[in-house]
Amino acid sequence: MTESQVKKIGVLTSGGDSPGMNAAIRAVVRTAHYYQIECFGIREGYAGLMEGNCLKLGPRSVKHIINQGGTILKSARSLEFKTPEGRKRAYEQCQKLGIDALVVIGGDGTFTGAKIFCEEFGIKVIGVPGTIDNDIFGTDFTIGYDTALNTAMQAIDKIRDTATSHNRVFFVEVMGRDAGFIALNSGLATGAIDILIPEKKDSIDELFETFIRTEKTGKSSSIIVVAEGEKLASTYELAQKTKEKFPEFDIRVSILGHMQRGGAPSCADRVLASRLGYGAVIGLMEGKTNVMAGIQSNQLVFTPIEDAIKKSNEIDSELVKIAEILAI
Numbered sequence: 001m002t003e004s005q006v007k008k009i010g011v012l013t014s015g016g017d018s019p020g021m022n023a024a025i026r027a028v029v030r031t032a033h034y035y036q037i038e039c040f041g042i043r044e045g046y047a048g049l050m051e052g053n054c055l056k057l058g059p060r061s062v063k064h065i066i067n068q069g070g071t072i073l074k075s076a077r078s079l080e081f082k083t084p085e086g087r088k089r090a091y092e093q094c095q096k097l098g099i100d101a102l103v104v105i106g107g108d109g110t111f112t113g114a115k116i117f118c119e120e121f122g123i124k125v126i127g128v129p130g131t132i133d134n135d136i137f138g139t140d141f142t143i144g145y146d147t148a149l150n151t152a153m154q155a156i157d158k159i160r161d162t163a164t165s166h167n168r169v170f171f172v173e174v175m176g177r178d179a180g181f182i183a184l185n186s187g188l189a190t191g192a193i194d195i196l197i198p199e200k201k202d203s204i205d206e207l208f209e210t211f212i213r214t215e216k217t218g219k220s221s222s223i224i225v226v227a228e229g230e231k232l233a234s235t236y237e238l239a240q241k242t243k244e245k246f247p248e249f250d251i252r253v254s255i256l257g258h259m260q261r262g263g264a265p266s267c268a269d270r271v272l273a274s275r276l277g278y279g280a281v282i283g284l285m286e287g288k289t290n291v292m293a294g295i296q297s298n299q300l301v302f303t304p305i306e307d308a309i310k311k312s313n314e315i316d317s318e319l320v321k322i323a324e325i326l327a328i
């Protein structure tokens, strides 16, 4: 490899945290160390960048974190970084510290900030997709998605036990602000009778028909998985409308919430995070900028950040069909 084009990298986590972010930080720090590039950890995302709130990281600074959920650097959503004044402050801090490149770990909000910052001030930036929602174009999976999916699956399995014991109908809401990946896959994996996601057009009549059909086949309890971003109605409204239509149903609502964002990362997430953290540093050394590192078909790929933000990952329509067929 020719001499690196960067000398000092800053790494930060921003937006909603996700399990595996620590493994990604570790990979950035240790890859940088291996190639004799200095590395600074920036605390609390872009807010910390504007304040110069950072610490020098070496290989031992990131020991015993590959298995920890959350992010040792902490995360934040900064409104000030959205302003030109905020970004100018961040640039002045980069100059003061001698940081010539950033690895930003997060989702589309994080990447939007990174893109503008990079274009305004010429700081090299590579994005690493870290969000449980799996809604980033340019990578087959985002860091944290696999762990969150398994957390949701295990929670729904537990709800299934009590639903069966009481012959109840449960509406379970899983995370996914604009995306139904967690809902579709956890719903399929737990045998939900219906899965409501923002990417497909759902109707209340279809939901009612599903209840009627599955009752006829002898089901005495049911799980309906609803993505947080479902457009038809809120999970509570869906439950209420169902109660009005079927007053005999004993219905409960369970919102899984932020438990899906925590916990030790799965093996798949640790490996993904390690590959992407490594890939981000290699990309910067090769002079890449304003791109996101991703894994597609098991290969490290770089996608323009603009595409990562503007394009979207499609829901697999065959999975939707399989879930429908199997939910008899």
Ligand code: F6P
Pocket (backbone or CB within 6 Å): 016, 107, 131, 132, 133, 175, 176, 177, 228, 261
């Ligand atoms: O983007 C990840 C995510 O967990 C979404 O699924 C959810 O809508 C959002 O973050 C919640 O954000 P906050 O932690 O700010 O409430």
